[in-house]
Amino acid sequence: AQSVTQLDSHVSVSEGTPVLLRCNYSSSYSPSLFWYVQHPNKGLQLLLKYTSAATLVKGINGFEAEFKKSETSFHLTKPSAHMSDAAEYFCVVSDRGIGTGGGADGLTFGKGTHLIIQP
């Protein structure tokens, strides 16, 4: 079985300061991991993905995430926040083993982290 925990429901940072959104996962197999972003009243957009290649993954809009197997973490970071980064962020795990899902059979979403950017 797989699960994902986003450790903060809300994160507030000032514009120009670093962003850290934390995600821990559990997986029985070698996982794929994703970060999605959802701007207000919009659908979800893929920010970046990890699929067992390089452990440091670069995504769009200056975001990156590091896969740390020993810590079962996949935290999302950005060196300098911009007002346009204000959104909801979802960490997602895919357990690529066979028959591991209940009814879901695919991706498991975290409950989201709301990122607030202070001017």
Place this chain on the structure above:
Amino acid sequence: NAGVTQTPKFRVLKTGQSMTLLCAQDMNHEYMYWYRQDPGMGLRLIHYSVGEGTTAKGEVPDGYNVSRLKKQNFLLGLESAAPSQTSVYFCASSWGRSTEQFFGPGTRLTVL
């Protein structure tokens, strides 16, 4: 490419009414999904399909039905709407199991 599109964008229903939400994708993806999103709950999978003519239950299937008669379309039906089905509904598609999913813009449904 339009990607994933959803129709309608907004809808208000009275309790007991029925409706169908349409999802279309032009990426030739095999897998399609319907989610609902509620405050503090993240996304929850309602039903999904692994190919034309197939459907399967997700985490919260009760009160919904789906059909995948054509590969590019995935329909979500509410036979008798209830206030608990007030939510934002997202459709998604992917080329394979456990690969990244591409999302539509969502449908905001209110059941009075």
